[in-house]
Amino acid sequence: MKGPSLGVRLLVLTVLSVSLMVVDARFDTLKPLRSQIGLLATPLYWLADLPTRLWEDMTLSISSRSELLAENEKLKAEALLLQRRLQKLAALTEQNVRLRELLNSAELVDEQVLVSELIGVDPNPFTQRVIIDKGSKDGVSLGMPVLDARGLMGQVVEVMPYSARVLLLTDATHGIPVQVNRNGLRAIANGTGNPGLIELRHVADTADIKEGDLLVSSGLGQRFPAGYPVAIVKEVVRDSGQPFAIVRAEPTAALSRSRYLLLVFSDQRTPEQRATDSAEAQEAADRDAAARQEAAAPTPAVAPAPAAPAATGENRNGRN
Structure with a gap:
């Protein structure tokens, strides 16, 4: 059996849709249904x-x-x-x-100094040397003492126009005259090749030296100025069967860490020249002091001349 045609169906659905729209717009009857349909959709x-x-x-x-x-x-x-x-x-x-x-x-530092910077380290493991950025063009000469902020480091052993090579205190070939700051005991401090250690050799077993003593440069040999810190005694080994004690010390300077150094222009005059210059300077100072004293002395006052007696009237008129 053949059903309604497609056109009839479309017409019926259209009429039904329009009817539902009109009813929904004018009445509240379809609101619950619309809510349920919306929930399902x-x-x-x-x-x-x-x-x-x-x-x-x-x-x-x-x-x-x-x-x-x-x-x-x-x-x-x-x-x-x-x-x-x-x-x-x-x-x-x-x-x-x-x-x-x-x-x-x-x-x-009393002497004239020059600040320099470390620019290189000697690659030879058996030497303790560094290279600085000052040379002969800056007035650097052989033997100039080198120190950092803590103490002596060594001396210049090679000079080039714009750089120089410094031999450190701890080099095995280096030696420096020192004295114990506490009592003035003199000795020679030699390098050991170890960057943190120097030794005092030929120190009598009965010498008055102990751990913690400060070693300073003695000035003997006129290479290093006197009074600069060199090392601190770390170990004193005494053996009653040996004539000399073994004294080991640690340098006060930061040999492996310092980057900025001081070159010291030490006094190259002989002792006779220094004595002569000192005497001349003292004489000049005495003369200056005497001249200042004379200039400051008060000038004696000059006594006024006596006044002439006044003439009488008889003398003025020429009568007795």
Whole structure:
């Protein structure tokens, strides 16, 4: 049996739809039904919108991940730059501290000094030598004492136009006359090849020397000026069967760490010349003092001449 045609069906559905729209617009009868239908249709709406929402979420996730990666790389680069600046600042701070210490040491040195910078270390493991950035063009000469902010380091053994080579105290071939600052006991401090150790040789077993004593340059030999710190005694080994004690000391200078050094222009005059110059300077000072005393002495006052007696009237008129 053949049913209604398609056109009739479409017409019936159209009339029914329009009727429902009119009833829904004018009356509240269909509101519960519409609510129930909307509740049933919600899952369908959610399923229909699911592909769109998944695409948006995936796009946002990819975009956010790319942005986070880029931001992470940027923050890493900034962190590296800040660390480099911090390291540079720390290095500059330490350099400033060392220069201040060196400046304070230069103020305590009576002789003329020249500040230099260490630019190299001798690669030979059996020698203790360094290279500095001052040479003959700067007035550096052989034998000039070298010290840092803490004490003597060594002496110049080779001079080039713009650099010089310094032999450190701890070199096995180096020796320096020292004395114990506490009692004036004299000895010779020799290097051991160890950058942190020197030895005092031929010290009598009964000598008055003990751990903690400060060793200073004695000035004997006229190579190193007297009174500069050299080392601190760390060990004294006495053996009753041996005539000499074994004395080991640690240099006060930071031989393996100091970067800025002082070159000391020591007085090259002979003792006779120094005595003559001192006597002449004393005579000149005495003459200056005498001249100042004479200039400051008060000038004696000159007594006024007596006044002539006044003439009488008889004398003025020529009568007795």
